[in-house]
Amino acid sequence: MISAHTRRSIRELTRRKARSFLTVLTIAVAVAGIWLFAIPGNIDASLTERTLVDGMHTIRLAPAVADLPEQVVGELRTTANVAALDVRTLGRTQMRIGDRPQGVVLVGVSDFENQAVNIVSVVDGALPTAAGQLVTDFENARTGRYNGLVGDTVALQTNFGNWVTFDVTGQGGTVRYSSEVAEDAPFLYLRDADVQRVMGYSAPNSIDVIATDQSPAAVGAMVAQLRTTLATEVSDLAYWDVLEVWEEGTWPGSEDFENFVVLFYVIAAIALLAALILIYTTMNTVVREQTREIGMMKAVGGTRRRIGLGYLRTALMLGGIGTLVGIAIGIPLSNGLMSFMSEEFGGTSIGWRLSGIAMVLSLLVGLGGTALAAGPALRRASRITVREAIEDHGLVAGYGLSRLDRAVTRASFLSRTHQMGLRNLTRRAGRSLATALPIALAVGTMLAFAAVSITALDETEKSQNLEGGDIIVWNNGARGLDDRAVALIESVPGVEMAHHMIYSTVEFDGERNVWGLPAVSTYEHDVIDGRWFTEAEAEAGARVVVLGEATATLTDTPVGAVITVETRRGPVEMEVIGVDGQLVNDAQGMFTPYRTVLDYEGWTSGNTWVRTTEPDEAAVDAAASSIHRTLEANGYTIGSSLRYIGRNENAAENRLVVTVIMGMGLPIVAIGMIGLVNSMTSNILDRTREIGILRSIGARRRDLRSMFRAEGLVVAAAGWLLGIPIGYLLGRLIMWVLEHEFHAAFTYLFPVWPILVALIVTMLMTLLVLRLPLRKVIRMRPGDALRYE
Amino acid sequence: MYHLRMERVRDAPVEETVPLGPVIQLRGVEKVYRTGRVEYPALRGVDLLVEPGELVALVGPSGSGKSTILNVITGIDRPTSGEVVVTGRDLVDLSEEELAIWRGEQVGVVFQFFQLLPTLTALENAMLPLDFARTGTVAERSVRAQRRLEQVGLGTKLGNFPAELSGGEQQRVAIARALACDPEVVVADEPTGNLDSDTAAEMFDVFGKVNSDGTTIVYVTHDRGLAAAAHRVVEIRDGRVSDGGLT
Ligand SMILES: Nc1ncnc2c1ncn2[C@@H]1O[C@H](COP(=O)(O)OP(=O)(O)OP(=O)(O)O)[C@@H](O)[C@H]1O
Numbered sequence A: 001m002i003s004a005h006t007r008r009s010i011r012e013l014t015r016r017k018a019r020s021f022l023t024v025l026t027i028a029v030a031v032a033g034i035w036l037f038a039i040p041g042n043i044d045a046s047l048t049e050r051t052l053v054d055g056m057h058t059i060r061l062a063p064a065v066a067d068l069p070e071q072v073v074g075e076l077r078t079t080a081n082v083a084a085l086d087v088r089t090l091g092r093t094q095m096r097i098g099d100r101p102q103g104v105v106l107v108g109v110s111d112f113e114n115q116a117v118n119i120v121s122v123v124d125g126a127l128p129t130a131a132g133q134l135v136t137d138f139e140n141a142r143t144g145r146y147n148g149l150v151g152d153t154v155a156l157q158t159n160f161g162n163w164v165t166f167d168v169t170g171q172g173g174t175v176r177y178s179s180e181v182a183e184d185a186p187f188l189y190l191r192d193a194d195v196q197r198v199m200g201y202s203a204p205n206s207i208d209v210i211a212t213d214q215s216p217a218a219v220g221a222m223v224a225q226l227r228t229t230l231a232t233e234v235s236d237l238a239y240w241d242v243l244e245v246w247e248e249g250t251w252p253g254s255e256d257f258e259n260f261v262v263l264f265y266v267i268a269a270i271a272l273l274a275a276l277i278l279i280y281t282t283m284n285t286v287v288r289e290q291t292r293e294i295g296m297m298k299a300v301g302g303t304r305r306r307i308g309l310g311y312l313r314t315a316l317m318l319g320g321i322g323t324l325v326g327i328a329i330g331i332p333l334s335n336g337l338m339s340f341m342s343e344e345f346g347g348t349s350i351g352w353r354l355s356g357i358a359m360v361l362s363l364l365v366g367l368g369g370t371a372l373a374a375g376p377a378l379r380r381a382s383r384i385t386v387r388e389a390i391e392d393h394g395l396v397a398g399y400g401l402s403r404l405d406r407a408v409t410r411a412s413f414l415s416r417t418h419q420m421g422l423r424n425l426t427r428r429a430g431r432s433l434a435t436a437l438p439i440a441l442a443v444g445t446m447l448a449f450a451a452v453s454i455t456a457l458d459e460t461e462k463s464q465n466l467e468g469g470d471i472i473v474w475n476n477g478a479r480g481l482d483d484r485a486v487a488l489i490e491s492v493p494g495v496e497m498a499h500h501m502i503y504s505t506v507e508f509d510g511e512r513n514v515w516g517l518p519a520v521s522t523y524e525h526d527v528i529d530g531r532w533f534t535e536a537e538a539e540a541g542a543r544v545v546v547l548g549e550a551t552a553t554l555t556d557t558p559v560g561a562v563i564t565v566e567t568r569r570g571p572v573e574m575e576v577i578g579v580d581g582q583l584v585n586d587a588q589g590m591f592t593p594y595r596t597v598l599d600y601e602g603w604t605s606g607n608t609w610v611r612t613t614e615p616d617e618a619a620v621d622a623a624a625s626s627i628h629r630t631l632e633a634n635g636y637t638i639g640s641s642l643r644y645i646g647r648n649e650n651a652a653e654n655r656l657v658v659t660v661i662m663g664m665g666l667p668i669v670a671i672g673m674i675g676l677v678n679s680m681t682s683n684i685l686d687r688t689r690e691i692g693i694l695r696s697i698g699a700r701r702r703d704l705r706s707m708f709r710a711e712g713l714v715v716a717a718a719g720w721l722l723g724i725p726i727g728y729l730l731g732r733l734i735m736w737v738l739e740h741e742f743h744a745a746f747t748y749l750f751p752v753w754p755i756l757v758a759l760i761v762t763m764l765m766t767l768l769v770l771r772l773p774l775r776k777v778i779r780m781r782p783g784d785a786l787r788y789e
Numbered sequence B: 001m002y003h004l005r006m007e008r009v010r011d012a013p014v015e016e017t018v019p020l021g022p023v024i025q026l027r028g029v030e031k032v033y034r035t036g037r038v039e040y041p042a043l044r045g046v047d048l049l050v051e052p053g054e055l056v057a058l059v060g061p062s063g064s065g066k067s068t069i070l071n072v073i074t075g076i077d078r079p080t081s082g083e084v085v086v087t088g089r090d091l092v093d094l095s096e097e098e099l100a101i102w103r104g105e106q107v108g109v110v111f112q113f114f115q116l117l118p119t120l121t122a123l124e125n126a127m128l129p130l131d132f133a134r135t136g137t138v139a140e141r142s143v144r145a146q147r148r149l150e151q152v153g154l155g156t157k158l159g160n161f162p163a164e165l166s167g168g169e170q171q172r173v174a175i176a177r178a179l180a181c182d183p184e185v186v187v188a189d190e191p192t193g194n195l196d197s198d199t200a201a202e203m204f205d206v207f208g209k210v211n212s213d214g215t216t217i218v219y220v221t222h223d224r225g226l227a228a229a230a231h232r233v234v235e236i237r238d239g240r241v242s243d244g245g246l247t
């Protein structure tokens, strides 16, 4: 036999089915929200795991061209601390997609059957087994850069300007390169010899190494040893590229991802808070509604402890069911979001994972949080006296005693039903606040995310437009792009401006990109301190440098300082003449005259940036074709890439990221919604008897509707109003975190239109949510309403 | 008073005419309550006629069906079978919404417990039926409600909230509210059940005055003295009228 007391706790759940359901849902959403906490860790673990499976390199040495006999490679492999080593050939050329030439990256693998580092594998088709075959990265199609499938053919431009055709035998990739596709260009995997044939190389140019001990010191020693071996064994070693180092536990995209982790935690915390408020309100309502019952139980000998425990049991049953449902929602939700995000950030999809911490937290919050949130209500329940219970006739008395109540009664210009609605709000001020709060959190979160997204999009767009240039032209042949080439390009119809440009990498408190530019270029700098270099400095190749804002702050370098940067040919001293505030290279780069870079790199020419007269895509296409024709007629072999393609993809990518951010706010909005449904529903059902009386004295349906609508809309509007400052501050907080992450200042935008959208949405939601419970009570016979317990 | 009555008639649907016959007619009214699988016949064929201007007391043992009869008269509950015609309207034909409007205009209800709306002052509570019926201007409603409250002796406590009134005062507000629309019929279920005998007697004076103005009143009471004040006493036993049902 179950005791009557226990039976009561159980019946409590089925008596108010709608409310039990909503409470369970609230707890479930909160618990599901906790699984958001699991996403960053899981993505990190999965991609770290992936880097292990794919054998991502710890370091990559890139000699320009090195003829590495098998015996030298063998010697390199036996170097201390080398766990695995592969030699590869990387090249950049053009592929033809339809009529359009498109930049492409070729990865040459010497032996597809025996790979140890950056292992290329296929998800469809097969790895190349003969010359003339290649694998297309699965990210090529996913990002829309190149949609080729197994069985298609690809035309690649050789070093000599002619085109050779390859068969696509498979779709696949490896984490290191797949992650580059979205940002850079399509990646194709060919046999080593094929890449060398296309590129006109005689040897591999990349040595990919996995270290056993991945601590910086051990890796440094290993690199030094590898360099020594190479320097003594290979006579025609031209020069070294700067090392590419992947620290343990990082993966391609992990840096970008870290920016989002903080958002995850903020969201999950808000979701939790909103849920706790909701549980608190619900339990409070339950107890208040049952004042009479509690009094009766006391009258028949129920002790405080027994009564409190009875309600605790009810709360824990709700919490238990909610937790189970929440876990059931949370696991697929977090995994879905996770694979979506890992594709975005890591460029690879990952499998399902569970999280022990999320599981423990779920139980803790679902059960512990529920008990905690129910605490105040339990205390209240145990304090209710028999006398109070006898005086409780289902209508809460005691109105009109507070100052707030009195103030509201002055709104005599309102219709009677609106007055009643409004007064009910102050009559249960605590509950009204508890309804408004989740709405405020939901509105605030959405506004903050909207503001952050808008700010981020705006900044990206600004920096993208800044980079200038519509076409990048590079040398693909024997003849470098000299002054004559630039002059030829500038003479092409449709070209507004063409100038030299060169990318270089140096070490200066970490690896940094250097842009070599003329004094006047398509890059629209924004010097926030000092100055840009002059025409004379540019001509002379002066050792002057303008630092990106983040570079300057991170290295604490003032204008006027003389810094030493490590180039591939040794240290070079440069004078810092200015700081640039643009977000190019995340503001972590530096700018010097073009000739300065040529000088310290020992190069004779670089690329050319071109700005067309018209920015539209057709005009850029036409200008690019003309440039190819003109230069090829003059003996240059060139490659080119059109900036708009990358820009469009970037924009699409950004929109996607914004969508992800908005999507992450969904649990909070869901909780806000449930809170709204919950309190509107119980507010109406609570007052069923009151509605019975109103109906008995002639209240029509529209009177009741207008009363509850006025009530609901005012609470919702209050929530919305409260949500605006919350949104502003939260957005500020997130921007502050992002600024610290990027080491650059953003102009925070908090536009009005999302606020208005939020108002409209909140109001419509409220009206929608009111429909169901209102219909229920309005349809009730007044007799049933009066008898309603 | 006259012009106010005119107003009410103007607001009412055109086909409605003041009935010449009984103002309340119950014929063969049965009411079966279903609780799960158990059926309980609360009314087993009630016949009751009440003429305009009558003051009728319903008496009978607890559980005999008195409250149920009142609820059927006011349309708060619907009978399982039988005929219910009140103020010339066949209640069976009316929808819930039409019933609410009809009650607002023609019937005043007083419950045992005070049933005032806690967020409204005494005056506002008394005005509420007029608000619902959209009678006249707000100022006119206020004047009318105020007069009713003065009539029940609460002229000085118009601005008090229910929480600031005693039980007897609250019940007098409830009566003022029931009378607000100058209803044809007033129905009261143990209106003095919670009051001491002095207050109860005072309240009955109000009923007497209203009744002498021509309003039909039906009330339930356990108090023999109060029942004796009625023109007619109807006795209910086991869901049937055992005495005094038909005039
Ligand atoms: N909603 C209901 N469901 C089931 N039975 C009901 C319901 N309402 C009333 N009853 C039953 O109908 C019968 C008549 O009830 P009613 O309230 O009319 O009695 P009453 O004469 O007013 O009694 P009292 O003097 O105690 O108020 C009672 O036996 C009661 O148990």
Ligand SMILES: [Mg+2]
Binding pocket: B066, B067, B068, B189
């Ligand atoms: Mg009764």
